[in-house]
Amino acid sequence: xxxxxxxxxxxxxxxxxxxxxxxxxxxxxxxxxxxxxxxxxxxxxxxxxxxxxxxxxxxxxxxxxxxxxxxxxxxxxxxxxxxxxxxxxxxxxxxxxxxxxxxxxxxxxxxxx
Amino acid sequence: xxxxxxxxxxxxxxxxxxxxxxxxxxxxxxxxxxxxxxxxxxxxxxxxxxxxxxxxxxxxxxxxxxxxxxxxxxxxxxxxxxxxxxxxxxxxxxxxxxxxxxxxxxxxxxxxx
Numbered sequence: 200x201x202x203x204x205x206x207x208x209x210x211x212x213x214x215x216x217x218x219x220x221x222x223x224x225x226x227x228x229x230x231x232x233x234x235x236x237x238x239x240x241x242x243x244x245x246x247x248x249x250x251x252x253x254x255x256x257x258x259x260x261x262x263x264x265x266x267x268x269x270x271x272x273x274x275x276x277x278x279x280x281x282x283x284x285x286x287x288x289x290x291x292x293x294x295x296x297x298x299x300x301x302x303x304x305x306x307x308x309x310x311x312x
Numbered sequence: 313x314x315x316x317x318x319x320x321x322x323x324x325x326x327x328x329x330x331x332x333x334x335x336x337x338x339x340x341x342x343x344x345x346x347x348x349x350x351x352x353x354x355x356x357x358x359x360x361x362x363x364x365x366x367x368x369x370x371x372x373x374x375x376x377x378x379x380x381x382x383x384x385x386x387x388x389x390x391x392x393x394x395x396x397x398x399x400x401x402x403x404x405x406x407x408x409x410x411x412x413x414x415x416x417x418x419x420x421x422x423x424x425x
Contacts, residue, residue: 200371230411241402241416242355249411287354291412298343298362298412299370304354 201226205303213311218275220306222288231271234287280310315339316417318403324423331390333420335403343406344386348399393424
């Protein structure tokens with residue numbers, strides 16, 4: 200079945216450093232979504248990328264979708280303690296259904312103030 | 313938030329007892345999901361529903377059943393709880409107007425002794 204892999208599994212940074220997490224799918228995706236889960240909280244939708252090579256920014260967060268639509272990345276510039284949490288990528292399941300997502304295992308980001 | 317509530321929020325039960333978790337939405341979305349989240353495994357889909365009385369299995373459905381008699385309610389039942397079902401359970405809904413992005417409830421922490 201479809202697999203969505205994320206690396207790294209964990210990342211610890213000093214406040215102000217940059218952070219990047221990578222997502223790779225075993226199949227071509229119609230779109231990719233990113234979610235953030237704060238410690239003790241629930242996953243919260245951040246963004247969806249649809250087009251090949253698409254780049255979207257949300258303040259200090261930059262999201263990219265690969266040209267082949269099989270990989271994606273999330274880059275945070277100058278991390279802050281508020282960025283702490285687990286970042287998940289997710290892609291639609293087989294048969295191209297947008298209603299069943301396969302989630303990566305996530306990257307846990309910790310920030311040392 | 314997307315108007316999703318889960319009950320109970322915390323539950324401790326004993327092995328062999330039945331447990332029902334409830335998910336309630338106020339958004340009238342067609343698709344609803346149950347996930348479990350465990351360390352090292354990320355979010356894994358248990359069951360999902362694509363309409364009233366229409367449900368299907370996810371990747372970890374063994375030991376779980378679901379029911380959806382109304383659009384707004386999606387129930388997850390553990391017929392005979394086991395310690396391996398100790399987990400955090402999240403309900404989610406899918407917004408068809410936003411390409412299948414999912415919105416999660418606050419979660420239920422279940423401990424099976």
